[in-house]
Amino acid sequence: MPDQANEFLKDYQAFAQQSWDTWMRYLQQQPGASGASAPFGFNPATAAPTDDLLTRSLASLQAYGAWLQQVAGAGAGAGAGAGAGPMMGNLGNLGNWQQPSTMQPFLAAFSQPFAQTVAGLDSASAFGLDHQWQSWLYAMQRGGMGGMPGVAGMGSPGPVAAFGLTREMQLDQQALAAAMNEYAQISARYQALLQQVNTQGIARLQEILGQRVESGKQIDSLKSLYDLWVDAMEEAYSQLALTDEYREVFGAMVNAQMHVRKLQQQQTEQMCRELGIPTRSEVDSLGQRMQQLRREMQERKHESAQADTSVVDALQAEIASLKRELAANKSGTKAATNVRPIARKSGDDTSKSSATSAQRAKATRSASAKRK
Amino acid sequence: MQTPLHIDPQQAFNEIAAFQRKLAAGMQNLRGLGEQEYANTPREAIYREDKLTVWHMKGNTKPTAKVPTLIVYALVNTVWMTDLQDDRSLVRNLLAQGEDVYLIDWGYPDGADRWLTLDDYLNGYLDRSVDVLRKRHDLDAINLLGICQGGTFSLCYTAMHPEKVKNLVTMVTPVDFRTPDNMLSQWVQNLNVDLFVDTLGNVPAELMNWVYLMLKPLRLNQQKYVSMVDILDNPAELKNFLRMERWIFDSPDQAGEAFRQFIKDFYQQNKLIKGDLLIGKQPVDLGMITQPVLNIYANQDHLVPPDASRPLGRHVGTKDYTELAFKGGHIGIYVSGRAQREVAPAIHQWLRERG
Numbered sequence: 001m002p003d004q005a006n007e008f009l010k011d012y013q014a015f016a017q018q019s020w021d022t023w024m025r026y027l028q029q030q031p032g033a034s035g036a037s038a039p040f041g042f043n044p045a046t047a048a049p050t051d052d053l054l055t056r057s058l059a060s061l062q063a064y065g066a067w068l069q070q071v072a073g074a075g076a077g078a079g080a081g082a083g084a085g086p087m088m089g090n091l092g093n094l095g096n097w098q099q100p101s102t103m104q105p106f107l108a109a110f111s112q113p114f115a116q117t118v119a120g121l122d123s124a125s126a127f128g129l130d131h132q133w134q135s136w137l138y139a140m141q142r143g144g145m146g147g148m149p150g151v152a153g154m155g156s157p158g159p160v161a162a163f164g165l166t167r168e169m170q171l172d173q174q175a176l177a178a179a180m181n182e183y184a185q186i187s188a189r190y191q192a193l194l195q196q197v198n199t200q201g202i203a204r205l206q207e208i209l210g211q212r213v214e215s216g217k218q219i220d221s222l223k224s225l226y227d228l229w230v231d232a233m234e235e236a237y238s239q240l241a242l243t244d245e246y247r248e249v250f251g252a253m254v255n256a257q258m259h260v261r262k263l264q265q266q267q268t269e270q271m272c273r274e275l276g277i278p279t280r281s282e283v284d285s286l287g288q289r290m291q292q293l294r295r296e297m298q299e300r301k302h303e304s305a306q307a308d309t310s311v312v313d314a315l316q317a318e319i320a321s322l323k324r325e326l327a328a329n330k331s332g333t334k335a336a337t338n339v340r341p342i343a344r345k346s347g348d349d350t351s352k353s354s355a356t357s358a359q360r361a362k363a364t365r366s367a368s369a370k371r372k
Numbered sequence: 373m374q375t376p377l378h379i380d381p382q383q384a385f386n387e388i389a390a391f392q393r394k395l396a397a398g399m400q401n402l403r404g405l406g407e408q409e410y411a412n413t414p415r416e417a418i419y420r421e422d423k424l425t426v427w428h429m430k431g432n433t434k435p436t437a438k439v440p441t442l443i444v445y446a447l448v449n450t451v452w453m454t455d456l457q458d459d460r461s462l463v464r465n466l467l468a469q470g471e472d473v474y475l476i477d478w479g480y481p482d483g484a485d486r487w488l489t490l491d492d493y494l495n496g497y498l499d500r501s502v503d504v505l506r507k508r509h510d511l512d513a514i515n516l517l518g519i520c521q522g523g524t525f526s527l528c529y530t531a532m533h534p535e536k537v538k539n540l541v542t543m544v545t546p547v548d549f550r551t552p553d554n555m556l557s558q559w560v561q562n563l564n565v566d567l568f569v570d571t572l573g574n575v576p577a578e579l580m581n582w583v584y585l586m587l588k589p590l591r592l593n594q595q596k597y598v599s600m601v602d603i604l605d606n607p608a609e610l611k612n613f614l615r616m617e618r619w620i621f622d623s624p625d626q627a628g629e630a631f632r633q634f635i636k637d638f639y640q641q642n643k644l645i646k647g648d649l650l651i652g653k654q655p656v657d658l659g660m661i662t663q664p665v666l667n668i669y670a671n672q673d674h675l676v677p678p679d680a681s682r683p684l685g686r687h688v689g690t691k692d693y694t695e696l697a698f699k700g701g702h703i704g705i706y707v708s709g710r711a712q713r714e715v716a717p718a719i720h721q722w723l724r725e726r727g
Contacts, residue, residue, distance in 0.1 A: 060593055060596075060597040060598065061395070061601070064597075064598045065391075068388050209376050209377070212376035213375070213376050217376065219376050219378065219379065220378050220379060220380070221379060221383065221384075222379060222384055222388070223598075225377070225379065226598070227595070230590045230591060230594075233590050234589075234590055237588075237589065237590070238555070238588075241555055241558070241559075241587075242552070242558055246558070247558045247562055248562055250562070251560075251561065251563050251564075255562070255564045258564065258567045258568050258572070261571050261572075262570070262571045280573070283483065284486060287487055288486075288487045291487035291492070292487075295492065
């Protein structure tokens with residue numbers, strides 16, 4: 001059986017390599033993708049920037065594949081005493097699953113995927129500053145600013161007092177270096193917090209396994225074990241993510257990163273101004289003015305429509321009134337004593353007409369005033 | 373000692389091998405599948421302004437409803453969640469019930485939209501869209517169906533323009549933004565949103581997606597794709613999966629100023645229920661909402677927890693308030709089998725009873 005297990009692992013690794021190569025070929029056909037060679041052994045730190053798309057597409061499957069490999073291989077040490085092969089040793093010893101020493105190699109297989117997942121998410125997201133920082137630094141170096149104190153000296157002791165022609169630029173660089181340091185520190189706090197999820201998640205997994213013993217429900221596949229682990233980790237993560245500490249550190253991390261980016265933008269804009277290139281601030285400023293104008297235009301259009309409506313309403317009311325009078329004249333000319341004076345004399349038609357014109361003019365003036 | 377783990381080694385070998393085999397074969401199935409279509413219910417654009425489009429959705433039969441219903445979706449993600457595919461479509465189900473359905477597609481903001489405020493969205497775009505429908509149907513008021521953030525918008529709009537809304541339906545809509553189980557709310561409390569928007573301008577969709585993935589990082593970023601391997605050999609399910617992936621990640625950036633105000637006034641200061649919210653110069657008082665309100669929330673919603681939605685009943689002025697709890701999550705309320713059976717009929721019945 002141990003031979004079988006070892007043979008299987010060899011076959012498995014060959015198969016994984018083959019599978020990986022196939023996926024790589026598929027993904028290399030996608031824009032922006034490039035090659036890699038290790039099955040589930042991708043290391044983001046050594047990846048070229050063009051591998052980003054590939055990393056993001058496959059990170060989750062890589063993490064799961066790594067977990068399968070680790071579960072299969074983690075027991076090599078623990079099970080060696082029993083003379084078992086790696087996989088057999090691990091699974092064979094799980095009768096002592098409540099013993100930390102027995103479980104340690106096994107549980108270790110669970111910690112890496114979570115770290116990979118979160119780190120992968122973080123570095124691949126718009127929050128991930130690493131790539132952005134590198135490309136910005138590269139651009140600044142190409143722009144002749146690489147030798148500025150503060151940029152290269154990120155890890156060097158405190159800022160030197162600035163003076164001379166480049167005094168302002170030195171201060172900018174020092175501010176940026178300080179902001180970057182602050183971000184790095186807060187980011188480290190954030191990562192340390194996430195590590196708590198590993199510990200608490202694994203403890204929770206053990207609790208769940210204990211509950212399974214009590215309820216008699218068995219776990220008979222790696223996938224169902226993996227699903228339980230996900231439940232446990234998500235539960236631990238959720239508890240952490242709702243704490244005041246997480247809220248404070250998360251907020252501080254985002255704020256620190258925005259501070260870095262803001263300073264980068266300011267320096268980039270300074271360079272753009274010197275080169276006569278329009279800056280983001282200028283475009284924003286134009287956009288803001290434009291939007292304000294559009295808002296005012298819409299308001300006037302709306303007021304104008306309302307004013308037009310009131311003029312139309314006044315005219316319609318006037319027409320209705322005239323129709324009523326006309327109808328009354330036709331049907332009641334004999335009872336002239338009850339008819340309004342303006343309808344009795346021919347000369348009154350003129351006065352009625354001018355009164356109507358005056359009303360119309362008033363309505364128009366009112367509408368015009370509203371437009372203004 | 374008893375153990376719950378009964379993983380037969382040979383079975384484990386087979387399981388790993390099967391996983392690898394499916395993974396290798398899956399590539400063949402993915403090849404040629406291309407981009408999955410959604411939103412293929414027939415429709416007609418009846419109003420366009422900047423990047424906004426108001427669509428009139430067309431059913432197989434003429435609508436029997438006398439009052440049209442305008443779906444107001446959130447600015448995050450796209451409205452096509454309501455019409456994902458033929459057999460998972462709130463829109464199609466509403467049309468089948470006889471409703472006359474319109475929806476607002478906000479479009480994809482870019483730098484030109486950086487300065488759009490909530491006032492521009494609500495008293496501008498939304499108000500003009502409502503006016504278009506009122507004029508088209510020669511009605512004083514129409515029905516609004518607001519979804520998620522769009523539900524919050526619909527509440528604000530109805531409070532500001534009550535004469536233009538006949539009935540209001542809100543789905544998975546946050547009202548109390550400071551409940552203790554609201555993870556998104558927790559995360560933005562210490563955010564310096566002025567620095568954030570001043571730095572980023574519009575908020576990139578990718579960043580928004582990252583935040584949503586971080587709500588359940590393992591489940592949404594790993595377990596989901598591990599499970600995908602099991603359906604790689606099933607083209608129909610794979611297409612459904614890829615269609616959902618497209619919807620999740622094909623999302624718009626957020627206009628900077630509107631985002632700033634939404635985070636500050638709603639998430640950080642919870643002004644909607646405190647009653648001191650201003651949109652532009654107009655106060656928003658939920659007590660002004662006296663028309664019938666149907667509030668539908670999802671029991672397992674991790675984005676808008678039920679406790680964030682349910683307080684609506686305490687704050688609106690209407691005496692005709694109905695709550696409906698759906699057994700499912702924030703997305704399941706549109707795409708699950710249960711949703712197809714329950715949600716549209718419930719909305720239709722409620723609307724029909726109110727004319």
